[in-house]
Amino acid sequence: MCALDYLCLMDQLIKELNQYKSEIAAEKVTDKITLEAFRIKYLGTKGLVKSSMALMKTVDADKKREAGQLLNEFKVFVETFFENLKTTFDTDNNNQQKGLDTTLPGYILPKGGRHPIGLVQDDILEIFGRLGFAVAEGPEIEDDWHNFTALNLPDDHPARDMQDTFYINKNPDWLLRTHTSSVQIREMEKGILPLRIVCPGRVYRNETISARAHCFFNQVEGLYIDEKVSFADLKQTLYFFVKEMFGDDVKVRFRPSYFPFTEPSAEMDISCLICKGKGCNVCKKTGWVEILGCGMVHPNVLANCNIDAEKYSGFAFGLGVERITMLKYGVKDLRLFSENDIRFLQQFKSAL
């Protein structure tokens, strides 16, 4: 006969100890105080490990060896468990070992900055905002109608080749917009006049990447539709923009040009700010840099958006944000804007 019936059966003991083990594993030890409570409960002089060991006295002699092994293994389990918890919570001790001084002030995390393209885009929108232009945006994945057809570029129009287009396999009618002129169509279609908007956004063209060209870049499209809008209004608006953006010293010139969506059309150049007009690589030694295309909205475009071309007229322009940024900050390679080199970006850090 043994003193404790259940201890006569080794598997009973195993079961009991396993039960304790899962209780221990489920203990919620979250800080040093609960860690100490854990130690007292399991490893203290009146703790579970000690009282389990005491049971040895009551075990039959022939079972002592086996029971001793089980109890010892249980003791090691609890001690290891405790030690692991201790290293987690004993951070002061850890820090001292690593030579850390926790009383020192923390690291100052470096502040992020705005991307130069975003900064210049905001400047552009702000300047036109002062003239009453509201901001309008549209989708980067466009349909043929808004990107081409409604802008007076029907299917067979040769000018479609001017912009190498990325089409979307899923649907031949879908493409990545090649310009933000698509947004002027979306806005005119709403039928609310007069309309005075600037449309910022990313555009895509299938071009070989170089210092002067990229397969994606940013544009701001402008549009003003009202009764009696004239080319003089267009010129005055753009003069104002250039002076506000680059200062009074910059020179401006308009050249006749061609765009299917405007008639007449023009391109606007400003004197090269990099070489001050003397001639450099950016201005191709001409002293002038083109910054935008513009013109009077073509009557066909107005008609495509159900606007009465007899009553209303308007001007539009489209400018490249990268080009403006390059001139403003003297950046000579377009690729820098999309490489995310921190040494480049840090130079534009704005006060946030």
Ligand code: DAH
């Ligand atoms: N959409 C033209 C382009 O991406 C730029 C442009 C030219 C926009 C003339 C206009 C415009 O609104 O009138 O090359």
